[in-house]
Amino acid sequence: MQDILTVTLNPAVDLSTTAPSVVAGHKLRCATPEFSAGGGGINVSRAIRILGGHSRAFVVAGGNAGQRLQTLLADEGIAEIAHPAPGETRTNVAVISDETGKQFRFVMPGPTWSSADCKQLLTRLNAMTNRAGLLVLSGSLAPGMPRDFARTIIASLQDTGPSIICDISGEPLHDLCSGPNPGLAVLRMDLDESEDIHGAPLPTREDSARFAENLVKRGVAETVIVARGPDGSILASEDGCLHASALDVPIDSKVGAGDSFVGAFTLARAAGEPLATALQHGTTAATAAVTTPATELCRKSDFTRYLPDCSLSEIHL
Template identity: 55%
Template sequence: MRDILTITLNPAVDLSTAVDVVTAGPKLRCARPRTDPGGGGINVSRAIRELGGNSRTFVALAGHTGDKLAELLAMEGIFCLSFKGPGETRQSLAVTDTTTNEQFRFVMPGPEWSQPQAEALLETLSEHVQEGSLVILSGSLPPGMPNGFLAKLCDTVHTNGADLVADLSGDPLTRLVTDKTVRAHILRMDQHEAETLNGAPLPSRAETADFAQSLIHKGAATLVIVARGADGSVLATSDTALHVAAADVPVKSKVGAGDSFVGAFTLALAQGSPLANAMQRGAAAASAAVMTEATELCRREDVDRLTSDCKITPIYGCFDE
């Protein structure tokens, strides 16, 4: 099995709770809170662990909240490679209104980084990237990361003979698809991000596949995945594309669906599965994640049960299953 290394540069201690009604004014008496380690790469590692796999997670931690996060990771059996970051690791809060089942998510900014701190992080990261690894960069970048940081991180991964799996958003995603010095092996995004980059809606699976393929031709990645929400996901290579359906399940919370997808998909690839089968595992994990409450991710028994429900349909070309 290939080594998997996840990277989380802006982690958080995630607090989640529930209240009868979210309204301004009175004190809101909440349910007992749940505390989880959070951040894109961390959640991917948690999903991999839940599915019976192993990964290493490289995390920037700082202050007392960082110590708490390290404890939470240890409790879940996640192998943590910590880097001392600046300031104090952030927290986030998710509150569910039990009357409407709506979820309100409050995400704090991370601590500000300086250029010397960013350079020190890249130097340390280089020591942990192994040849042949699948390196997953997921989640937000912290404030203050200098121009060129993302390109240097990609170069660090490639120079050490590893493949980068990127699941980014906002400005880092834009840089990845427009800056020719930044390239991933696998790039994943959601439909909203794809349509924002495209500058127009992508109503059909074929149009989503054409857009994904255009990013490949521009050199952004070798393989692009676009999540279409309840309509499943589209995967494209330079000359082929497929669609994987989402399972029909009750939705409790959409938090963690993307991270569960990336964890299950990457684990399957690391274990030698063909792309089509890896997409099925990813789709099943995303479907399983929306069945769970708050910040909980997918459950292995649900993923195993739902995998066969996530049907593969070629859009064009042919994939081995």
């Protein structure tokens, strides 16, 4: 089994609670809050643990909230590697209204990074990786990090040589898709993100496959995955294009499907499975995740039950 290191550059302590109703101008009497560690890479490590694997979670942490973050990870059994943040780790707040059932999410920015802070982070990451391992870069960048920082991280790790799997969004994703990224093994995005980058709708599987194949040909990544929600997932590599089917399951919450996909996909690759099998595992974990409530990730029992029914097919362009 290969070593897995997940990287979360702007983690958060997530505070969740409920209130009878959420209205302006009044004190909202809330239930006892629950705390959890949040962030893309952390969720990937969490999914890997749920599915029976092991990873190390590289997180930046600062202040009292940073200490709480580390304690929360330890309580979950996730091996964390803390890197000092240039300020207090952010705390995000989610409040569910008992009256309407709606959730209100308040997302904080996190501490601001300087160029010197970014250089220290790159040095530390290089010391944490090796050629035999997998590195997962997932989640948002922190304030102050340049939009091309994901590209900078990938370039800086070429000498240490981990196989890099990237699942980011927004401007950093656009930057990655603008040119070649030697060293980027896998780039994953969802349908909305791919259409945003493409600048037009991608209504069919073949459209997504052509889009992903073009990114591979341009050297953006060795493998590009486009998640099409209930229509499954598309994978393009130099060996061709594949589609993995998603099952028709009752949807409770789509939150966490992407992180569950990346966790299962990465775990399969770390175990030496081929891309096709990893695609099946990722798609099945995403399917399992949408059946769970709120922010809960996939459940191993659901993953095991759904996996035999996740079919693969080649897409010929």
